[in-house]
Amino acid sequence: MGVIDSAWFYEKLSARDASLRDMARFMGLDPSAVSRMLSGERKMSADEQDQIADYLAVPLEEVAAHRRGDAAGFAEKKQAGYQSGGTAPVLPEEPPVKMFTEDDVIYKDGKRWMELEDGTLIEVHPAWGCMKGTLTIMPGVDLTAPADPDWGKVYDDD
DSSP: OOOOOHHHHHHHHHHTTOOHHHHHHHHTOOHHHHHHHHHTSSOOOHHHHHHHHHHHTOOHHHHHHHHTTOOSOOOOTTOOOOOTTSOOOOOOOOOOOOOOOGGGEEEETTEEEEEOTTSOEEEOOTTTTTTTTSOOOOTTOOTTSOOOTTTTOOSOOO
8 A cells, every 4th residue: 555654653652652552542443443554554544644643742744744654855856855843944045046937948859948047958847837827817906906895894883
């Protein structure tokens, strides 16, 4: 089925001086179902994930990360790995980058590329520009105007 960080869950149970049966009783499940869930033979539902976080007294995002068996984050370019309970990682300062426009796209070898100032080509991420044309703002609409003050009003001020 899925990859789950079973050792982490059992370590947390041990630190709490609790057994799998104790947690199963708390969750209202059969101990064999919880055992199969923690071994990866059975999927963990969102409700079960919430109950486990409550039982182990750990943050929900920590349980979610170990439920997937990979607490490393998205591993996107320049993104730091997942770190529970701390502050956001500080990325190294980089000089400002020129923002590309659709006019800068170079189509080559069936892919989309953009040229940096030094002449090197970088491939455009497949999601770049995917939202173009999905939102239309009608003429005369000012998105910066204040909301209607009477919206949602259920009584008179008189």
